[in-house]
Amino acid sequence: MAPPPHPPRPVVYTSVFLVLACVAAVSPAATAARFVCNATAPRASTCQALVSYAPPNATTLAAVRALFQLRSHRALLASNGLPITTPPSSPAPSPLRVRLPCLCSGGAGATFQRPTYRIRAGDTLDAIARGVFAGLVTFQDIAAANNVSDPNKIAVGQELWIPVPCSCDPVAGQPVVHFTYVVPPGSSVAGIAQDFATTEETLLAVNRMPDAKSLLAGQVLDVPLRACSSAISNTAIDRNLLVPNGSYILTANNCIMCGCSSYTWQLDCQPTQGISSSFCPAAKCGDMFLGNITTSPASSCEATTCSYAGYTNSTSFSILANLTTSSTCNAAAMSPNTQPAHSSAFRLASTRLRWTELVVYLHVILLCVGLLNHV
Structure with a gap:
């Protein structure tokens, strides 16, 4: 028999209540997100991670930089692949990537010391977590990190550390850049994997998810981004430099701009435009300048590049470079999926x-x- 078209109101109310209760019980906002981070080798317990931030309201790049206490405007531009001439007053895209230091401790990772937030009149921990920081953390995260025993008792002017989850662990034996990503409504594990050039299996394993159906809107997901390989020396100061596709980074005291090639998965480094040449030492490989490429006369498929090899500052500030050879004929076949910044x-x-x-x-x-x- 077909059900009556208009069920009694108490049943409707009870059903809605039960659904809401179940959603609240399983919602990721109800529990803290913990990213596995077991890296313990020297320098491996700290790294640079990326965080996806969707501002709740229209804002500027300068305001986002201030919120996350970023040391430079250029760092925010680099993380999002924006032109280095973009002014701080420009509207912030949504979402955008924020690069923050990550620290592993006790098997989990959280952003190190930053960002912090000073409580204003009318603030609650939940409003700070959901509103100001767009669901990257929960009020439980903030309370636990700051030893707040009663979330309802916070004082105006009190400064809180916002422990955004992150990781420094390699994935499948390879170094990656971990991306803290808040899942938008309507997303799927397959779609996220495709967007960020990874696999469903990797996402499920890294996030300890039983299956793809367990993905929830608003869930804070650990998305490992493959980084470009480089010719940086193991003795260089920036030997742990990791740059994912879709972004660039400034290194060697801002003298060098390195981007991740979307064709060869090789780090592409060039002298930063607009930086005084009197401050930045020249990087050369014999007669070739950094970034110059020559093709072998014997084989049109081989290219020799004057590649960035890091910088040192032991006796004086020096930029290192050496010659690398790569195949250009297979570049199209090697092209990865582009990782969109937004x-x-x-x-x-x-x-x-x-x-x-x-x-x-x-x-x-x-x-x-x-x-x-x-x-």
């Missing part, structure tokens, strides 16, 4: 963007053909 916007408009990009590419090809015909 993945939720990418997912919502992915189909439209792909068609737009196809039309643009066709116009460019036709334009090139036309120019060639007139040569």
